[in-house]
Amino acid sequence: MNKLISILVLFVSVNAFAKIKVVATLPDIAEIVKAIGQDNVEVSSLLAGGTDPHFADARPDYILKVNRADVVCSVGLDLEIGWLPKVLEKAANAKVQAGGTGFCELGDAIKPLEIPTGVINRSLGDVHPHGNPHFTLDPLKVAESGAEVVRVLSAVDAGNAAVYQKNYDAFKKQMETLHTQLKAKVKKAKVMEYHKEFTYFFNSYGLDSAGSLEEKPGMPPSATRIAQVAQAAKANKVQVLFATASAPHQTLERFTELSGIPVVTAPSYIQSSGDAKTIEALQNLLVKSIP
Known part of the structure; x- marks a missing residue:
C-alpha cells in the first residue's frame, strides 16, 4: 500500500x-x-x-x-x-x-x-x-x-x-x-523593398519608404514595371532596396542596373545560424544595413 x-x-x-x-x-x-x-x-x-x-x-x-x-x-x-x-x-x-x-x-x-x-x-x-x-x-x-x-x-x-x-x-x-x-542610431533615408515584408521595420524607425518593386504582392514584376520603378526610384533618390534571399535575383540585378540603387539582401525572420539568430540580433543587422 x-x-x-x-x-x-x-x-x-x-x-x-x-x-x-x-x-x-x-x-x-x-x-x-x-x-x-x-x-x-x-x-x-x-x-x-x-x-x-x-x-x-x-x-x-x-x-x-x-x-x-x-x-x-x-x-x-x-x-x-x-x-x-x-x-x-x-x-x-x-x-x-x-x-x-x-x-x-x-x-x-x-x-x-x-x-x-x-x-x-x-x-x-x-x-x-x-x-x-x-x-x-x-x-x-x-x-x-x-x-x-x-x-x-x-x-x-x-x-x-x-x-x-x-x-x-x-x-x-x-x-x-x-x-x-536603435532608433537613435538610424539616419533618415529613402528606402524601398521588393516585397512588403520590411514595411513595419521602415515604419517603426521613421524611414521614408518609396514602396515595393512588386506591383502585386507575390507576383513577379514585369519588365515594364521594373523599368518604371527603377526610373522613379532614381529620380526620388532612393538609397537602398531591401529584399530577402527568396526574391528573384535577376529582377533585383535589373533594378540596380537601371537605377544604380544597391540591393541589401537580409532576412525578414530570425535565422538558425549567422548574425540574426535572435530578434535583437536581426534588428541590429537591419539597422546596420541602412546607408
Whole structure:
C-alpha cells in the first residue's frame, strides 16, 4: 500500500511540474513565447529561419508535433494560411484548433498596417485581408503581440498567470529599450523593398519608404514595371532596396542596373545560424544595413 501511495505521489508531482508544450510556427514566435513562459514552457518551432512562411508545406512531422502540443502559436493575419490550417486539421488536437484554449495567433494583439479596402480577390495578388502580417520586424509590435501569449498561457495554466504577466512586462520593456537605442542610431533615408515584408521595420524607425518593386504582392514584376520603378526610384533618390534571399535575383540585378540603387539582401525572420539568430540580433543587422 505504501509503495502504491509513493508511486501516486510521484506521478502527481511529475505532472504538477510538467511543462506546457508550445509549438510555434516561426523562430521569432518561439522566442517571444520562451521569454514569457520561461521555465514553464517547452517551445519548438515548425519552420527554420530560412523557410519562407508563405510557402511551407503541411509536413507529417509538423502534424505530429501539433498533435502532441498544448498550445500552437502563429503569426496569424493569414501569413500561414497556405499550410497551417491543414496541419491543424490533420493533427486532430482539439486544444489547438481555432477557439480552443491552446490556439494562439499573435497578430490578434496588434493593430496591423496596410489593411486593404474594397473588393479583394486573387487578381490582386497575395493580398492579406486583415493587414500586413510581417510585424515581427518592429520591436514595438513584437512587444504588443506578446499580450496574446500571456492570455493563452494564463488560460492553460491559470496558477502561473501572474508569472506570465510579470515576464511579459519585462519582455515588453526589453523590446521598447531595444527600439529606443536603435532608433537613435538610424539616419533618415529613402528606402524601398521588393516585397512588403520590411514595411513595419521602415515604419517603426521613421524611414521614408518609396514602396515595393512588386506591383502585386507575390507576383513577379514585369519588365515594364521594373523599368518604371527603377526610373522613379532614381529620380526620388532612393538609397537602398531591401529584399530577402527568396526574391528573384535577376529582377533585383535589373533594378540596380537601371537605377544604380544597391540591393541589401537580409532576412525578414530570425535565422538558425549567422548574425540574426535572435530578434535583437536581426534588428541590429537591419539597422546596420541602412546607408
